[in-house]
Amino acid sequence: YRHSYVRKFPKKIYDLKLQISLLFCVNPQAYVWEYNIYLKKNATAEAVQVTHNGKVNEIHNGVPDWVYEEEVFASNEAIWWSPQGKYLAYLQINDTGVHNIEYSLYGNDQYPTTVFIPYPKVSKHPSDFTISFSLMVVPKSVGSGDHYLRTVTWVTDERLAVQWLPRRQDSVLLQIYDYDGTNWKETSQKSKTGWVGRYFPAAPYFAANNMSFYKVMSNDKGYKHLHYVDAVSIIVLLLFLYSLFKYLYYVSNEHMGRPGQRNLYKISISTSGHLAPECLTCSLYQDRCQYNSAYFSLNASFFRMDCYGPGLPLFTLMDNRGPAKGLSLHLSKAFHVVYVSPDLWYQMMFPPNFDSSKKYPLLIQVYGGPASQNIDYVFRLEWATYLCSTEKVIIASFDGRGSGYQGDEIMHAIYGRLGTYEVEDQISAVRKFIEMGFIDKNRIGMWGWSYGGYVTSMVLGSGSGLLKCGIAVAPVAKWEYYDAVYTERYMHRPEENMESYKNSTVTDRAKNFKSVQYMLVHGTADDNVHFQQAAQIAKALVENQVDFEAMWYTDKDHGLSGKARYHLYTHLNHFLQNCFAEKK
Structure with missing residues (x-):
């Protein structure tokens, strides 16, 4: 800083x-x-x-x-x-x-x-x-300092609910306001370990009495659940709300405790309480469907089961009184998900005819931002699929500390210190992958976009000696250059956290890039992560006499859309072919 x-x-x-x-x-x-x-x-x-x-x-x-x-x-x-x-x-x-x-x-x-x-x-x-x-009067508890408006929800034509966040975003206040000014209610929630919500606080869903509401919040153990909030108490229910007549429907990853799964659950509600949840999708097409969602008819008599993987996506019409007949196909898994530790997960995609007695190059796909999730059971056809099937590269991803859907303790581990544990965990994962025996330790690369480009750059600049090359697309260089709402949510203001800001910069690690092959990519019209970020990385590398490759895309924004996207992957493929070329 x-x-x-x-x-x-x-x-x-x-x-x-x-x-x-x-x-x-x-x-x-x-x-x-x-x-x-x-x-x-x-x-x-x-x-x-x-x-x-x-x-x-x-x-x-x-x-x-x-x-x-x-x-x-x-x-x-x-x-x-x-x-x-x-x-x-x-x-x-x-x-x-x-x-x-x-x-x-x-x-x-x-x-x-x-x-x-x-x-x-x-x-x-x-x-x-x-x-x-x-x-409307801003509540004194937030109005006395800097704050944000988060959500606006009409309850009735005369009643409005507004959520407010202080600038630190570690608490939220929900204010229920009647248009004639006669009725007020305030409900507050404060995080014990970090910011509120996953990225931001969830919106409230109001009950029939137009004053009580349902809201997804962290429970005492730091896991996101659906809560019912009335005038006197908060009752923990479960995750995500489809409030339809006598039932609650929600999507959760609770089955078998695997964060990469999603299943649909149903709870029967009565005046005396609620019954245990019933999983509606856990036993359906298990080899093919482990990441599911649903789309309901108006009265919930029917729903469309949306299966996104790991096999080919499948959409099935279901009768809510029993499953409808659906197409059932058995497909082999494109990858498997296993433990790295009791809490952290990785995912691998193997080339055709994989032979564990041979050595393969490894490319790690990384994002690593707060509350993100790379490891899931969603079927995808993407650049990584091509690299795996055609270039015979093993593709791996890893969700370390800071990632979502594993509780606040893991997610908030990087609170106030971006660029630390999520970077260290990627390095630890590489060491674990090498120990498997089929990875060529001399041909390991990493790549990422946006926050993933930042993590890739921080890993390459760590001096670990584990990676041969890396690709950073539209990376952050210094958090001082990024927007206030996102950055301060996780890092506070610089004057409150100056040492962490200093330790989180890519530019301060420039001298360590001499031993790796680095590709830096950015659009000149990126309104999100500004081209300024890549320019500062390039300047630091030049000042440290580091040889590197760079590609900019004129007038392209953060997504590098259109023909630039085709050019990008062709260019990156050439870079990786050079990185993974075996020595003769």
């Missing part, structure tokens, strides 16, 4: 307002155009402009800005209709005080254009964050 960067941080991060408009319409419609909201009484009526101050990169009405869309709502919508369409709540964001990220869009003209996006990065001064609300 270097103080010279602090002066570039924004003076203000957000200014938010939640507005509630009263409508007298039948089947009303709303849309956003040029950051203003328009209403129509019906599909053929003339539109009425509701807001007039919308302006790109300054005032957003009804749509989030970049960081709210990416890190808070996971949606590009910020308007919420009441159940009968009587009221419309919408978010107004004022970004006039937010520092812009700028990058060139080259296009085909004589001069490139410059793109400006308000993008709040981690900030040193807590007073830089401001928020204001109209018609």
